[in-house]
Amino acid sequence: MILCFIFFASTIPAHAQEKAPVFVAEVEGIINPATAKFIIESIDQAVQEGGQCLIIELDTPGGLMDSMRSIVKKILSSPIPIIVYVGPSGARAASAGVFITISAHIAVMAPGTHIGAAHPVTLGAEGKESKTMSEKIVNDTVSYIKTIAKTRGKEWAEKAVRKSVSITEEEALKLNVIDLISSDVQDLLTKIDGRVIKFDGATRTLLTKGLQPRSIQMSWRYRLLDIISNPTIAYILLMLGIYGIFFELSNPGAILPGVVGGIFLILAFYALQMLPINFAGLALILFAIILFIAEIKVMSHGLLSVGGVISLFLGSLMLIENPTEYMRISLSAIIPAVLVSGAFFTFAVTKAIKARLTKPTTGMEGLVGEIGIVSTPIDPEGKVSIHGEFWNAVSDQKIEARGKVQVVGVTNLKLKVKKVV
Secondary structure (H helix, E strand, O other), X not given: OHHHHHHHHHOOOHHHHOOOOEEEEEEEOOEOHHHXXXXXXXXXXXXXXXXXXXXXXXXXXXXXXXXHHHHHHHHHOOOOOEEEEEOOOOOEXXXXXXXXXXHOOEEEEOOOOEEEOOOOOOOOOOOOOOHHHHHHHHHHHHHHHHHHHHHHOOOOHHHHHHOOOEEEHHHHHHOOOOXXXXXXXXXXXXXXXXXXXXXXXXXXXXXXXXOOOEEEOOOHHHHHHHXXXXXXXXXXXXXXXXXXXXXXXXXXXXXXXHHHHHHHHHHHHXXXXXXXXXXXXXXXXXXXXXXXXXXXXXXXXXXXXXXXXHHHHHHHHHOEOOOOHHHOOOHHHHHHHHHHHHHHHHHXXXXXXXXXXXXXXXXXXXXXXOEEEEEEOEOOEEEEEEOOEEEEEEXXXXXXXXXXXXXXXXXXXXXXXXXXX
């Protein structure tokens, strides 16, 4: 019997003795549509490949409400346990990150991290939104996070929304906001080994000790979307696109500025449609470009350029309607863009004015003021030589041949001259 047992034990397939894999997806930065799609697809991949759980290593200052709701919805409906790990040390789960962390089946933080400050920001220009509407937004957000907290048995979350409370990992553990504190992912896997996760009508036991987690990397497509979703990057793309189209219209046939400008504009518009943009700000930027172009065509002595600079600066400040720093366009990008635009169009205007004031050097007008030699006597008509060309000329004076004359006017291809002493 012992020999039979050993024989059958040795014939058990190796995969039956192996533990199901654990997957890790790193999320760092603003929560936006690209981040949401990456997390959703990471959960789907972990499920399809038979993972026993997915760890989301999170470090975020917050982000867009719609993107956060998509992530939370996916986590709450996930058929495998989702573990949110706020790490490494120095990381944070602020604003939208609070909702994501609270929604996880297991919430973990690394030493030296913090969580909180989930009060919803007021969209639109400051002071224009009524107090009643602001309260409605807060109440809706509170109701949402209370629903999540009730599902996971965590009661502190409401304070993070109403009072913008932020707490450390040790305070979070005492308040039952998180389940564990772990120094790294490997330590986390050791601590959750044997933990039983309850699903709807079923339980699942995690067997994670000693496992080497499989990393899920963000694809280049999502990395690109994540980069251009940054408000400052979207703004720079918009300005470069406008410049490219302007240069193409100024120099038809150049091709390269138009192609590059078109690509930048398309990327900028794609990024802006994912961000909470203020259309008044966008209109001011476009109006500024119109003023700059008009300055070249109309003599306003710089007034249109000044108006363009002011319009561009105000439009840039208003473009993204979000008071939080990480969702605003950086002043370090706005100021150089405004200064460069103002300097360029001022230079173009100066050249245009100088060209208008400069005496013509070619054509009929260019002959006025030129000195010539009389070829045949003028009385009152004759011929003069100017720049190696012979012209019919008239004068109120009688001028002998070989005398010097100056052109004072041109009428019907005939020069009016006067004698030069």
